Amino acid sequence: MIDTHCHLEMKPYDPDREDVIRRAREAGLEAIITIGSDFEGCKGAVELAEKYDFIYATVGIHPHDAKDFSEEIFDQIKRWAANRSQKSEVRSQKNKNSKVVAIGEIGLDYHYDHSPRDIQKDVFKKQLYYAKEVNLPVIIHSREAKKDTLKILEESGVTKGVMHCFSGDMEMAERVMSLGFYISIAGPVTFKNADRLREIAKAIPDDYLLVETDAPYLTPEPLRGKRNEPAFVVHTARFIAELRDISIEDIDRITTLNAKRLFGIGKMPEAEIAYKIRDSLYLNITNRCTSKCTFCVKFHTDFVKGHKLRLEHEPAEEELKNAIGDPTKYKEIVFCGYGEPLLRLDAVKSVASWVKEKGGKVRINTNGHGSLIxxxxxxxxxxxxxxxxxxxxxxxxxxxxxxxxxxxxxxxFNEVVNFIKEAKKYIPDVTATVVTSEGVDIDKCKEITDSLGVKLRVRKLDVVG
Incomplete structure (x- = not known):
C-alpha cells in the first residue's frame, strides 16, 4: 500500500519520526509521499526523501501560506522540482533531489482564509502553470472553494493530479475526474457523519481512486483522537473496501497501481493469467474476442482492479493449472479475462475438468457466442x-x-438469446448480464430473461470486476 499524502516533516513527529517511519515499513507500506506545504516543509520533505529509499517528496506552497509566497521561494521550488528524474528506475543517490514527484500541496482554502483570496488564486495559478511546464502532477487542496478551484483547474489545462482529502460533492468529483484527476480519500470517510463522502468513496471508478492519511491530521476510526501516521492508512483502506464490497487486498492493489501511475514511482505489475478479486480466482486465457463492445474496459486500460490483463501470450493449460494451484482455496474459478474464453473451448474443458477433480467450482463469463464460434x-x-x-x-x-x-x-443477438435458453439444460446456475449503456432498456431485458427462466444481473457502466 502507498500513503499518497502525509506530512512527516512536521513538528509533531520530531520526538519519534524514525519510529513512525519504521512502523510504516512494518505495516507493509511500499512507499510514502510526504507533502511540502510551506518553504520549511518542502525543505524537510526533500531531506526525508533523500534519506529513505521508500519516501518521496512534493514541493509547493499551501493556500494558507500563499501570503508568504515570493519569487525567491518559487525559484527554490523550481530547483527542487527540476533536479528530479522522470523515471524511478533512473533515480540515483548522486541526484539527491531526484525524488520530488509532484507540485503540491497547492490550491484554495476559503474556510480559514489565512491568506487573502486573490493572493491564493494568484499563487495557485503560478504553481499550476509551472507544474504543466515541467510535466509534474499536482496535489490540490480545496476547501469551501469549489467554484474557483474548478474554474482555475479547467483553465490551466493541467491533466495530471489528485484532489487530496476530497471533501467536495459528486459533481465536483466527476468534473475533476473528467480532467484526468484522481480522488484521494482520507480518514474522514470513517467518521459517523460522513454519509456524503462515503457515497462518493463508493462511487469513484477504480481507475481514479487513491488513499491517504494526511498525517498527522485526520486520524481514522478506530484510532480517532490519536496523532495520525502513515501506518494507519490501512484503517481507511479497509473501510473503503467494505463500502465497495471488495477485499482489503483489492483496495491495496488498485490504489497502489494508481499511485504508481500518477507519481511515476515503483515497478508496474506484469500481465497476470490468474488474478484474485474478492474470494474468486479469475483466469485470463485470451485477449481475443468476437465482440467489440463500446463499454469494454480493455479499449482504454490494461488493468482491472489493479491487475494487468493485457496478455503477452495465450497461456498453455499447464500454465493455467500452475497459476491456480489449489482451486479449493477460492469460492470459484472463473474463466473471464480480457477476451472470450470459449474461443479456447478445449482449454476451458480441460482445465475445468481438472478443477472439478481437485474439488473446486467453475464459472464461465461469456459473450454467448460459443456455439457460433x-x-x-x-x-x-x-x-x-x-x-x-x-x-x-x-x-x-x-x-x-x-x-x-x-x-x-x-x-x-438471437443466437445469444438461444444460447441462454439452451444453457439452462446443461448448467445448474445461469445468469444473463446487462450493462447500463445508453439505449439499453433494463425492463425489456428483464422480460426476456423472465421468459427464459434465468436470473438477470445489471452491471453499472464502467464498473468492472
Missing part, C-alpha cells in the same frame, strides 16, 4: 464441468445489441 451446440460439452455461467445479453433487441456490442457474427 464453433458452429455447433457446445453446451452439452460443458455439462458436469461448469457450475455456473454468466452470459452477456446486453440489449433488448438486435438493433441495440449490434450498436453496443458490434459482434463479428450476423444474427448474434
Amino acid at each position: 464453433h458452429k455447433k451446440n457446445i453446451l452439452p460439452e460443458l455439462q458436469g464441468l461448469v457450475d455456473s455461467i454468466s452470459i452477456s445479453l446486453d440489449a433488448q433487441d438486435e438493433e441495440t445489441y449490434n450498436r453496443i456490442c458490434r459482434p463479428a457474427f450476423k444474427n448474434a
Whole structure:
C-alpha cells in the first residue's frame, strides 16, 4: 500500500519520526509521499526523501501560506522540482533531489482564509502553470472553494493530479475526474457523519481512486483522537473496501497501481493469467474476442482492479493449472479475462475438468457466442464441468445489441438469446448480464430473461470486476 499524502516533516513527529517511519515499513507500506506545504516543509520533505529509499517528496506552497509566497521561494521550488528524474528506475543517490514527484500541496482554502483570496488564486495559478511546464502532477487542496478551484483547474489545462482529502460533492468529483484527476480519500470517510463522502468513496471508478492519511491530521476510526501516521492508512483502506464490497487486498492493489501511475514511482505489475478479486480466482486465457463492445474496459486500460490483463501470450493449460494451484482455496474459478474464453473451448474443458477433480467450482463469463464460434451446440460439452455461467445479453433487441456490442457474427443477438435458453439444460446456475449503456432498456431485458427462466444481473457502466 502507498500513503499518497502525509506530512512527516512536521513538528509533531520530531520526538519519534524514525519510529513512525519504521512502523510504516512494518505495516507493509511500499512507499510514502510526504507533502511540502510551506518553504520549511518542502525543505524537510526533500531531506526525508533523500534519506529513505521508500519516501518521496512534493514541493509547493499551501493556500494558507500563499501570503508568504515570493519569487525567491518559487525559484527554490523550481530547483527542487527540476533536479528530479522522470523515471524511478533512473533515480540515483548522486541526484539527491531526484525524488520530488509532484507540485503540491497547492490550491484554495476559503474556510480559514489565512491568506487573502486573490493572493491564493494568484499563487495557485503560478504553481499550476509551472507544474504543466515541467510535466509534474499536482496535489490540490480545496476547501469551501469549489467554484474557483474548478474554474482555475479547467483553465490551466493541467491533466495530471489528485484532489487530496476530497471533501467536495459528486459533481465536483466527476468534473475533476473528467480532467484526468484522481480522488484521494482520507480518514474522514470513517467518521459517523460522513454519509456524503462515503457515497462518493463508493462511487469513484477504480481507475481514479487513491488513499491517504494526511498525517498527522485526520486520524481514522478506530484510532480517532490519536496523532495520525502513515501506518494507519490501512484503517481507511479497509473501510473503503467494505463500502465497495471488495477485499482489503483489492483496495491495496488498485490504489497502489494508481499511485504508481500518477507519481511515476515503483515497478508496474506484469500481465497476470490468474488474478484474485474478492474470494474468486479469475483466469485470463485470451485477449481475443468476437465482440467489440463500446463499454469494454480493455479499449482504454490494461488493468482491472489493479491487475494487468493485457496478455503477452495465450497461456498453455499447464500454465493455467500452475497459476491456480489449489482451486479449493477460492469460492470459484472463473474463466473471464480480457477476451472470450470459449474461443479456447478445449482449454476451458480441460482445465475445468481438472478443477472439478481437485474439488473446486467453475464459472464461465461469456459473450454467448460459443456455439457460433464453433458452429455447433457446445453446451452439452460443458455439462458436469461448469457450475455456473454468466452470459452477456446486453440489449433488448438486435438493433441495440449490434450498436453496443458490434459482434463479428450476423444474427448474434438471437443466437445469444438461444444460447441462454439452451444453457439452462446443461448448467445448474445461469445468469444473463446487462450493462447500463445508453439505449439499453433494463425492463425489456428483464422480460426476456423472465421468459427464459434465468436470473438477470445489471452491471453499472464502467464498473468492472
